Amino acid sequence: MHEITKRILAGDVRGAARAITCIENDYPERSQILQEIFPYTGRAKLIGITGTPGAGKSSMVDCLIGFLRSQGLTVGVAAVDPTSPFTGGALLGDRVRMQNHALDTGVFIRSMGTRGSLGGLSRNTKDAVRVLDAYGCDVILIETVGVGQSELDVMNIADTTIVVLNPGGGDSVQAFKAGIMEIADLFVINKADLPGVDKLETEVEQMLDLVKHDAPWRPPISKTISTQNLGMADMWNEVLRHQAFLESSGEWQKKRAKQLQEEVLDIVNYQMFVRMQNFVQKGAFADELSGVAQRQLDPYSVAEKMVRTWFPQ
Amino acid sequence: MHEITKRILAGDVRGAARAITCIENDYPERSQILQEIFPYTGRAKLIGITGTPGAGKSSMVDCLIGFLRSQGLTVGVAAVDPTSPFTGGALLGDRVRMQNHALDTGVFIRSMGTRGSLGGLSRNTKDAVRVLDAYGCDVILIETVGVGQSELDVMNIADTTIVVLNPGGGDSVQAFKAGIMEIADLFVINKADLPGVDKLETEVEQMLDLVKHDAPWRPPISKTISTQNLGMADMWNEVLRHQAFLESSGEWQKKRAKQLQEEVLDIVNYQMFVRMQNFVQKGAFADELSGVAQRQLDPYSVAEKMVRTWFPQ
Numbered sequence: 001m002h003e004i005t006k007r008i009l010a011g012d013v014r015g016a017a018r019a020i021t022c023i024e025n026d027y028p029e030r031s032q033i034l035q036e037i038f039p040y041t042g043r044a045k046l047i048g049i050t051g052t053p054g055a056g057k058s059s060m061v062d063c064l065i066g067f068l069r070s071q072g073l074t075v076g077v078a079a080v081d082p083t084s085p086f087t088g089g090a091l092l093g094d095r096v097r098m099q100n101h102a103l104d105t106g107v108f109i110r111s112m113g114t115r116g117s118l119g120g121l122s123r124n125t126k127d128a129v130r131v132l133d134a135y136g137c138d139v140i141l142i143e144t145v146g147v148g149q150s151e152l153d154v155m156n157i158a159d160t161t162i163v164v165l166n167p168g169g170g171d172s173v174q175a176f177k178a179g180i181m182e183i184a185d186l187f188v189i190n191k192a193d194l195p196g197v198d199k200l201e202t203e204v205e206q207m208l209d210l211v212k213h214d215a216p217w218r219p220p221i222s223k224t225i226s227t228q229n230l231g232m233a234d235m236w237n238e239v240l241r242h243q244a245f246l247e248s249s250g251e252w253q254k255k256r257a258k259q260l261q262e263e264v265l266d267i268v269n270y271q272m273f274v275r276m277q278n279f280v281q282k283g284a285f286a287d288e289l290s291g292v293a294q295r296q297l298d299p300y301s302v303a304e305k306m307v308r309t310w311f312p313q
Numbered sequence: 314m315h316e317i318t319k320r321i322l323a324g325d326v327r328g329a330a331r332a333i334t335c336i337e338n339d340y341p342e343r344s345q346i347l348q349e350i351f352p353y354t355g356r357a358k359l360i361g362i363t364g365t366p367g368a369g370k371s372s373m374v375d376c377l378i379g380f381l382r383s384q385g386l387t388v389g390v391a392a393v394d395p396t397s398p399f400t401g402g403a404l405l406g407d408r409v410r411m412q413n414h415a416l417d418t419g420v421f422i423r424s425m426g427t428r429g430s431l432g433g434l435s436r437n438t439k440d441a442v443r444v445l446d447a448y449g450c451d452v453i454l455i456e457t458v459g460v461g462q463s464e465l466d467v468m469n470i471a472d473t474t475i476v477v478l479n480p481g482g483g484d485s486v487q488a489f490k491a492g493i494m495e496i497a498d499l500f501v502i503n504k505a506d507l508p509g510v511d512k513l514e515t516e517v518e519q520m521l522d523l524v525k526h527d528a529p530w531r532p533p534i535s536k537t538i539s540t541q542n543l544g545m546a547d548m549w550n551e552v553l554r555h556q557a558f559l560e561s562s563g564e565w566q567k568k569r570a571k572q573l574q575e576e577v578l579d580i581v582n583y584q585m586f587v588r589m590q591n592f593v594q595k596g597a598f599a600d601e602l603s604g605v606a607q608r609q610l611d612p613y614s615v616a617e618k619m620v621r622t623w624f625p626q
Contacts (some may be wrong), residue, residue, distance in 0.1 A: 012328035018399050031613050031617065034611070034613045035613045038608075038612070038613070039608075039611070040613035044606060051389070098620045125569045129560050176558050176569070236471055257606035257607070258606070260604055260605045260606055260608070260612055261602045263605075263612045264601075264602060264605055264616045264619070265586070265589060265593065265616075266617050267589065267612060267613060268589060268616045268619045268623070269582065269585070269586045269589065271616065271617075271620045271624075272582070272585055272620060273578070273582045275620070276578060276581060276582065277578065280578065288577075289574045289577060292573045292574060292577055293570035293571070293573050293574055294570070295351075295352075295355060295573070298347070298352070298572055299351070299353035299576045300344050300347045300348045300351070300578060301348050302577050303577045303578075303580035303581045303584065304344065304584075306581045307581050307584045307585060310581070310585070310624065311585050311588055311623065311624070
């Protein structure tokens, strides 16, 4: 067993942090650690939290962490920021939050930035969440900004997805409705002391009538005021209610099984890509690639030739 | 030569539409058509247009199309909406625009939705843009919503990227600054008749001072009022100035060559993934995958075994 695996399973916070660094940088020990911790995962509650910037997501998460700690639960946070591929993904408000909980060993907060491509963010986040799970976090919050494709991929990791709305957000529901309605298991109207709450609630209900009219789970709407630390217990109750629904539903087991199988193909695909890149860096198909760069050959024919060579089956 | 290729090169609009359908659905003729049209591509100006929802992007594009037509240029539009993987990507305002230009054979508008994953959107968009290029469009506008990772991948196709800002947008610059600043070649403040224009302009300039202080190209800021059809000629001049800058810069040629080579590997990777999925559907590694689904095996070990079998080199 790898030294880092031992440290994770022993609840060593620096071991967990080190493992996530290995994941983000794709160090050689990544695979071994993940193989070894896998049997110790699947225990934590995975909660996705998303919403447009400015919806007060960060302060709501901060509040929720405090509530969960008061219930004696340990909390991991993977703060994912796919909109900042260049900065490495420093989430707004993240540093503040880290300071609030810096002295609490029951809270582990980690920012996940975009490194690489090809689904790298959701793969890395999934693996980091497994580390937090094996490390012993009871609840893992997976927080993202917005609802682009990357965020949807990331939210797919969560069992329960919370969408945070802001009564002052105006067209936020309209703008993002397609994606949001499909992934939300629970809506939270944060800043519920501001005007516009009833209107927003009605809008969301109307959209749910349209989209979820025959779904077995209709997302409830919770209201919170994170600046006053209000509404957390109610919101958490809705989360637990959703998780109970999931467990009683056979579909959920099927979905999880299917996701694990898809993950295998995703890893294979990534590994093959890495190998392929190595070959190319060592000079494989150099003439053909140079021809493409000069537009003398088309990329499609050259790609076909490579596939026939490398994957002839 | 494929029948559809002939029709594209003959300027048959339905041939071009048919080719894009082949691309989006990954029909068998896709590859042949793309190989055949490749020598006829690389001529059109590729302009990316992005901005947060509500920035007036759609109406600005509508206006720009009118301006370009008045200059005797033919225009293709690939409207990409990665935020709507479930609806197939019907962009807000898209239908209206289509009606405005429905009778003009010099305008070709196509919505690109999210089908599949693994960079499918940017690959499909790139290929659709090639079709529009070979079909004879002088200018191709690639329009996206927001600036998530998918949008950045899509914008990478463009030579010049325009970021549309809204003086009433409040925190839009703040929220998206990291991504936006890196990809923008030109900022456009649309709705420039609204209050807040000077403030927004100052904010953008300040951010440019920070991010682009030593860059060879400093993105200019244009102002437009698309409801009054104002500012289009100035904006287009800035686009042309940027394209002249690109052509005089050797770096750009290198970047394009590198992108073409990366595209080859991207296609190879996708093709290998498709083959792999076919094998799995036919029962390859069924026991191992079933073990993963039941959490008796970990996905990482099974993936490694598959890679060793399929890609032993």
